Amino acid sequence: xxxxxxxxxxxxxxxxxxxxxxxxxxAGILELIARKKDSARTQELTYRALGPVWEANHMWLILAVxxxxxxxxxxxxxxxxxxxxxxxxxLLGIVLRGTMFIxxxxxxxxxxxxxxxxxLFAWSxxxxxxxxxxxxxxxxLGQIDLEANSFFEAYLAPWLNxxxxxxGLFFCLVxxxxxxxxxxxxxxxxxxxxxxxxxxxxxxxxxxGMGGIGLVGAGFFDTNINLAAGVLHHYWEGYxxxxxxxxxxxxxxxxxxxxxxxxxxxxxxxxxxxxxVVLLGWIWLQHPAMIIFKDGTNLSLTQAAAPDATLxxxxxxxxxxxxxxxxxxxxxxxxxxx
Amino acid sequence: xxxxxxxxxxxxVSLGFHIVFACIGMVMPFLMAAAHWRYLKTGREIYKQxxxxxxxxVAIFFATGAVSGTVLSFELGTLWPEFMKHxxxxxxxxxxxxxxxxxxxxxxxxIFLYGWGKINRWVHFGSGIVVGISGVLSGILVVAANxxxxxxxxxxxxxxxxxVYNIDPIAAMFNAAWFSQALHMxxxxxxxTGFAVAGVHAFQLLKHPNSEFHRIAMTIAMIFGSVAALLxxxxxxxxxxxxxxxxxxxxxxMEAHFETEKGADLLIGGIPYEEEGVVRYGIHIPNAxxxxxxxxxxxxxxxxxDIPKExxxxxxxxxxxxQIMVGAGSLLMLLAVxxxxxxxxxxxxxxxxxxxxxxxxxxxxxxIAVEAGWTVTEVGRQPWIIYGxxxxxxxxxxxxxxxxxxxxxxxxxxLLSLMVIWLMRRQIRVVxxxxxxxxxxx
Numbered sequence: 182x183x184x185x186x187x188x189x190x191x192x193x194x195x196x197x198x199x200x201x202x203x204x205x206x207x208a209g210i211l212e213l214i215a216r217k218k219d220s221a222r223t224q225e226l227t228y229r230a231l232g233p234v235w236e237a238n239h240m241w242l243i244l245a246v247x248x249x250x251x252x253x254x255x256x257x258x259x260x261x262x263x264x265x266x267x268x269x270x271x272l273l274g275i276v277l278r279g280t281m282f283i284x285x286x287x288x289x290x291x292x293x294x295x296x297x298x299x300x301l302f303a304w305s306x307x308x309x310x311x312x313x314x315x316x317x318x319x320x321x322l323g324q325i326d327l328e329a330n331s332f333f334e335a336y337l338a339p340w341l342n343x344x345x346x347x348x349g350l351f352f353c354l355v356x357x358x359x360x361x362x363x364x365x366x367x368x369x370x371x372x373x374x375x376x377x378x379x380x381x382x383x384x385x386x387x388x389x390g391m392g393g394i395g396l397v398g399a400g401f402f403d404t405n406i407n408l409a410a411g412v413l414h415h416y417w418e419g420y421x422x423x424x425x426x427x428x429x430x431x432x433x434x435x436x437x438x439x440x441x442x443x444x445x446x447x448x449x450x451x452x453x454x455x456x457x458v459v460l461l462g463w464i465w466l467q468h469p470a471m472i473i474f475k476d477g478t479n480l481s482l483t484q485a486a487a488p489d490a491t492l493x494x495x496x497x498x499x500x501x502x503x504x505x506x507x508x509x510x511x512x513x514x515x516x517x518x519x
Numbered sequence: 520x521x522x523x524x525x526x527x528x529x530x531x532v533s534l535g536f537h538i539v540f541a542c543i544g545m546v547m548p549f550l551m552a553a554a555h556w557r558y559l560k561t562g563r564e565i566y567k568q569x570x571x572x573x574x575x576x577v578a579i580f581f582a583t584g585a586v587s588g589t590v591l592s593f594e595l596g597t598l599w600p601e602f603m604k605h606x607x608x609x610x611x612x613x614x615x616x617x618x619x620x621x622x623x624x625x626x627x628x629x630i631f632l633y634g635w636g637k638i639n640r641w642v643h644f645g646s647g648i649v650v651g652i653s654g655v656l657s658g659i660l661v662v663a664a665n666x667x668x669x670x671x672x673x674x675x676x677x678x679x680x681x682x683v684y685n686i687d688p689i690a691a692m693f694n695a696a697w698f699s700q701a702l703h704m705x706x707x708x709x710x711x712t713g714f715a716v717a718g719v720h721a722f723q724l725l726k727h728p729n730s731e732f733h734r735i736a737m738t739i740a741m742i743f744g745s746v747a748a749l750l751x752x753x754x755x756x757x758x759x760x761x762x763x764x765x766x767x768x769x770x771x772x773m774e775a776h777f778e779t780e781k782g783a784d785l786l787i788g789g790i791p792y793e794e795e796g797v798v799r800y801g802i803h804i805p806n807a808x809x810x811x812x813x814x815x816x817x818x819x820x821x822x823x824x825d826i827p828k829e830x831x832x833x834x835x836x837x838x839x840x841x842q843i844m845v846g847a848g849s850l851l852m853l854l855a856v857x858x859x860x861x862x863x864x865x866x867x868x869x870x871x872x873x874x875x876x877x878x879x880x881x882x883x884x885x886x887i888a889v890e891a892g893w894t895v896t897e898v899g900r901q902p903w904i905i906y907g908x909x910x911x912x913x914x915x916x917x918x919x920x921x922x923x924x925x926x927x928x929x930x931x932x933x934l935l936s937l938m939v940i941w942l943m944r945r946q947i948r949v950v951x952x953x954x955x956x957x958x959x960x961x
Contacts, residue, residue, distance in 0.1 A: 240618075243618055250603055254603055257603060258604035265597045268593055287942070289942075490687060
């Protein structure tokens with residue numbers, strides 16, 4: 182029972198981090214790909230939209246990590262050992278973008294240094310989700326080998342591979358997509374709204390293509406030949422996979438339709454739904470496995486779970502915490518968001 | 520450099536960096552709220568400007584503290600996975616609560632920073648207070664987790680083999696060390712931040728003697744710092760007695776106390792020679808150590824010679840760090856007494872130049888004490904990561920080449936520190952331009 186509640190909070194923090202943290206990353210990626218003449222305006226919009234919720238969006242990651250190391254210590258220990266290197270790079274990205282965003286905004290003197298803050302912010306906004314996706318890829322791909330002898334096998338192979346890079350780039354697209362559908366609503370100029378929604382539309386097409394390549398590729402390749410196929414073939418087995426793909430595609434189509442017809446508010450809800458289905462659908466297909474190992478075994482949620490007494494106190498801490506956090510968060514969004 | 524040393528150094532750099540930002544993030548909101556309160560009461564623009572200026576500082580320090588704290592929550596695993604695997608379920612309770620406190624702090628900060636003119640002014644004022652309170656709570660909770668590493672409780676069985684039963688996360692959170700450590704750290708945060716902020720404004724007052732802005736700022740910061748500095752010795756005494764009872768090896772290393780004896784001397788200064796087991800050039804105060812540690816001039820204090828050699832902490836580092844902490848703390852307490860006495864006797868009279876100079880010179884002193892204090896508690900706990908239960912070497916990640924991640928972490932943090940200092944200088948320059956005595960806007 183308590184394990185269920187804790188898993189619920191873990192999923193919620195993961196989902197909210199992907200959505201809100203993702204939108205934060207995406208804002209940086211949009212700056213990276215924005216044309217020079219638009220960049221000042223993009224920056225202004227980013228501040229107005231992200232400033233008030235900047236720190237709060239970041240907290241979901243902290244919550245997820247704490248739940249992981251208190252509630253599932255074994256999983257935390259394995260991941261942080263074998264994914265040490267991508268975690269460090271991701272952290273470097275988080276540190277750089279977190280500080281540069283604030284420095285750029287609060288530097289009392291606006292001079293040439295602004296360009297450097299902007300550059301570092303934009304590039305680290307790309308680096309962070311890339312490596313976050315790679316870490317996720319390493320967790321589920323099945324290349325973690327607890328008995329590995331060489332440095333490469335133990336600390337590089339789990340995440341330095343085609344599938345993880347594919348997932349990392351996919352997450353960058355997701356981030357940029359979320360940012361553009363959110364910013365479309367925040368923007369106060371019609372032309373800018375139009376531009377952003379068109380961008381969201383294009384990125385969503387890319388996402389579909391990239392997801393499709395992975396899924397179709399997995400359908401064609403035998404699991405023994407292609408590692409990624411070993412993960413993605415979940416989608417082609419049984420009705421669950423079809424259900425996830427079906428609902429995802431429907432939401433995708435509906436989002437695109439709303440973006441095309443300028444129904445921005447509905448597009449935002451549908452777009453968030455689309456991303457949520459991709460993430461939660463995957464977790465549903467994979468559960469109860471948490472980490473998949475090279476020998477084909479996995480570490481399941483129940484195996485990794487901490488003793489009951491710990492789950493009890495962690496669960497209550499989360500319940501009490503959410504009673505405090507959600508109203509406060511609601512108020513924050515109510516004051517600063519439409 | 521061995522992997523163990525690299526990992527320890529990386530942890531030290533990460534903690535040493537984070538603690539500065541964490542302290543400022545805890546205390547500055549109170550300073551900001553105090554100025555805000557004066558503004559709401561008096562309606563004078565200068566208080567609002569002060570609150571706004573400090574709020575900018577809070578935003579910069581909080582953001583840096585938040586990301587460096589995130590780094591730490593991952594480093595616990597990337598560097599010490601064995602420790603987290605076994606200890607996480609036992610001592611994780613304060614972290615689970617801290618997640619909430621930190622979250623509330625972040626939300627309240629967003630409301631405070633961006634809420635000017637948008638929300639009811641008392642709700643706005645309240646949000647600033649909430650930032651401070653939840654920040655202090657976060658700090659207390661994290662320190663409670665550290666307390667568990669010094670006095671592990673709340674479980675039975677053998678932690679190393681994973682054969683643990685009767686886990687009690689609440690008992691682990693309220694371990695024997697939590698209160699003394701949390702009290703000492705919270706007061707230290709107020710002392711360090713109060714004096715650092717006051718020092719910066721004192722320096723500006725030397726350059727702009729008629730600036731009302733800097734005078735007000737310095738006074739508010741000094742009141743917070745001074746009150747905390749006067750309370751700190753009480754907390755230090757509680758801590759000393761606590762350490763003496765629970766961690767005799769740490770106390771012995773702090774005092775470089777080699778021979779077990781009754782009526783032990785307090786040692787001030789001195790250079791410990793660990794191999795020979797002697798201290799040279801120190802000042803001895805007869806029986807004072809026994810009294811300070813146990814409240815009895817004739818109490819027996821265990822020396823390092825009666826503790827197995829492989830369980831000795833590095834004596835010289837612990838001893839020097841302790842001397843630095845006590846020295847810096849005492850100096851600040853002296854300044855606090857002078858300040859409070861002066862203010863009580865001669866309100867509203869301009870501060871003499873020498874006092875401003877001393878305050879300006881003392882800007883980093885509180886933080887030096889904080890860093891030294893953490894060195895005492897962390898190095899003094901070695902070779903244990905969980906006192907008496909797990910050695911630091913047993914917790915280390917199997918990944919080789921940690922010197923690289925130590926190097927990168929250090930480089931990034933050094934650059935960020937320089938940047939933050941540079942940003943603060945720019946803030947102050949702009950503030951001075953808008954508050955030039957020749958052109959007072961207030």
